[in-house]
Amino acid sequence: MRKTLLAAAAAFLLAGSISAGISTSAWAADKLKVGFIYLGPVGDLGWTYQHELARQALVKEFGDKVETTYLENVPEGPDAERAIEQLVRAGNKLIFTTSFGYMDPTLKVAKKYPDVHFEHCSGYKRDANMATYSSRWYQGRYIQGQIAAKMSKSGVLGYIGSFPIPEVVSGINATMLGAQSINPNIKVKIIWANSWFDPGKEADSAKALLDQGADVIMQHTDSPAAMQIASERGKVAFGQDSEMIKFGPKSQLTSIMDTWAPYYISRVKAQLDGTWKSEDTWGGLETKMFQMAPYTNMPDDVKKMAEDTEAAITAGKLQPFKCPVVDQDGKEVECKGGDHLGDGQVLGMNFYVKGIDDKMPGK
């Protein structure tokens, strides 16, 4: 009896392998296959969620012409290279890897498969078939700094950081420069959560900042927890990555929303037309790489100011890192971009500007 059972199980397995073989080979049509590697779960409400929305926009735009696949929750360690290569082997010809930690794995796989195109988000290494793209979020942070300075009664801003990487540090600096343009004596308190994503800890950090006298909360972590706390305490806050007004209808001032869809659509279009080239795209408000959520919960004059600043930055008339930029020790930073800091200086920023009396971690 047991033997027959086993034989049945073996036959079942075998049948499985045959039909699976058929179904995967039947897949290979002449659609363009586009693959995505995600850091978090698609439902994280933040970073990965916004990439996922852009993927869905892609499907809507191109319909039958593309077939998309994603791998979610891919850790930035030894598994990343395999995950990317699996997408290549499944026939994907254009692959978006959406976190900084995928840089070296993407490069390794790109060298191995020269006829596949790769797009890496937020890194700095490129190759003939590997492009990079990122967003000038610091532009939005400058606007937020101005709004915060107008809205704060205590003159103290609370900032929840994830990790002290240049993207986050340049965001803090842009915020401060924006705020100082309104109130030269503005103060900022910074708490590093040492995590992109831990709702409980983000909530605790927000509480600690509010308890210490901050009355505007800004965050560079991914969940809506801080917004929620601000809302509970009747304070104001800025969202991150996505629209978070649902979590603070009376609190959200605005939010920096990642809107990758236009970029993804243009790159897929280029791939379909055969015009894809490896480029470094660092877009900002002017290319709608990110957008500001509607300005809410603020007086009309503040809203007007924010809109004016947004328009000025979009038109290239206002540079958040306009020279001279002075670091926290009072030294003037070398100006490598003409009348403002060069892109390389912002991409590798590891100093605080004057007015931040905190010490940068790791310095």
Added chain:
Amino acid sequence: MQFVLEKRTERSNTIALVSPLIAIGLTIVTMSILFAILGKNPVAALGVYFIDPLTDSYSLQEIAVKATPLVMIAVGLSLCYLANAWNIGAEGQFLIGAVAGSWIAVKTQGTDAGYWVLPAMLAAGAAAGALYALIPAICKTRFGASEILTSLMLVYVADLFLDYLVRGPWRDPAGFNFPTTAEFDPVATVPVLIAGGRLHLGAIIALIVVAAASVLLGRTIKGFEIRVVGAAPRAARFGGFNSDQLILLTFAISGALAGLAGIIEVAGPVGHLQPGISPGYGFTAIIVAFLGRLNPIGILIAGLFLALTFIGGEQAQIAMKIPLDVTKVFQGLLLFYVLACDSLILYRFRLIFASRQVSRGTG
């Protein structure tokens, strides 16, 4: 009617071989139901999980790459568990080993250091892992502090220490301040075995570790001591075995193996030190150790099998759009079934009716 377990007087070898097959059969049935509920073709889905990864050399290599650290760590842990020493902090020992080995790689970077670099790195990784594992072991033998807790706590400390190093002192000077060391030099890299693939020397080291552990447990007095202390501590005391010494020894061995696995992973598939080098290897290895019934050969098989489900899970996401969460449920169920069926080896099941007992032979 009552259901009871009864200890077998002798181990049934037939059952030992058949039980994993029953477990797989049960998993197949359960998952078929789950796939059907999710609207996926169960036969095709199971084929993608179990069979597809075994059909091409790329996937086979990747299975070996994924299994290498799991097997190395699990073999060390099995020695601890056999001796009744509960090291659940292998994750931390893995990280510290990676850090110590990377220290040599970072310090010799760009110099004309010769071929001694890699062996020195491996030695440093193993030594540091062993020392780090000795902390909970000494806390246990000297102060009686629970090693389960202290070894677990030290995981978080190691994680944060690594984080500090790559965001501060060891940061790649040319890396725009991103949290990673520079790519290791070729002399500091574990060589790959097959050009173009990722299978590396570590796989062979893992096989040597399995063989050595088999000899240690099966053929030496020390191995006998380990098994006696675990199985019959009172008898061991009468036999004059020093259980404290064995705790220190097994912790040191398992720490050394975890540390070695750590530096091999960093100097091999990853190529530099960065946060997140371990997707939970240290914890997954605990499961591998038990799935392998704390036997080196069994661990080798269990490690390869668990690696198969990881690779299969990715291919299922790509080929059939099966969410990663389903793979987690699948792995959890599989582990439960395998563990449950394994208890058939030690026990036989009996149904007892209230009035009379029905005894039936099992074969």
Added chain:
Amino acid sequence: MELAEAIILSVLAASTPLLIAATGELVTERSGVLNLGVEGMMIVGAACGFGGAWLSGSIIVGAVCGIVAGTLLSLIFAMMTLGLAVNQVASGLALTILGIGLSGLIGAGFVGERITPAAHLHIPGLTDIPLVGRILFGEDAFVYLSLALVVGVWWFLYKTRAGLILRACGDNHTSAHALGYPVLRIRMYAVMFGGACAGLAGAYLPLAYTPFFIPGMTAGRGWIALALTVFASWRPGRLVIGAYLFGAVTILQLHAQGAGIGIPSQFMSSLPYLATVIVLVALSRARTGGSTAPAALGTVFVPDR
């Protein structure tokens, strides 16, 4: 003073899920069963708790859903370790993996939704007492419930016959069995209680702490609860101290950062863990005669008839 009050309020809230989950695990372990699957039961409790509250609009329904979910999951564990005598460490880890997967599947339908969090108490007169009023009478009900739970467990373990029997099962299952107690059934109840508490602790996060569900939102709190049980050397009183101490160190390191105390944040973050190790060593050292762990903890028991 106001800052101190605010810090204490934050600590109370941050410690509550740890305390609830650890109390459940304490009872489980006191009966001799080590269930490492707390994290898995918590995250499923969070998903089901949020789902229940979102669908029904009631926090209480949500809490009940969390409790039921945690209990059901713990029953799988009980079936494995008690029914089939499977190794408890491995089963607990498997339970965690299963729980993380299940929570993702269950929670997928609720991502992006939010609910009104559990209200903070307001008892006229009492809550308005300066300094202590908000701490003693102004948090959400779960905070006080968790303390009542600990008191209840203490009373049960030390003041009732049933508690004595449960501890006997954990210390020497063979003797307990010889005396005619149904060891496996008692352990099953203890495991279910642990599951119920873990489910409630998980549900606390989306119901009162951050009123939305996100996969992985427990972020390792189940593991900390496990550590606390050992830290407390399996005593309810010490559990309260441990949970609040852990909460306090976590919150204080955030406050130290906000105040601009320039210690690398990684060192600050590792403080709670280092503190646990040191306190544990100190406690174990002060005690003569070794650890106070339930002697039969983690060992398999198969009654022979």
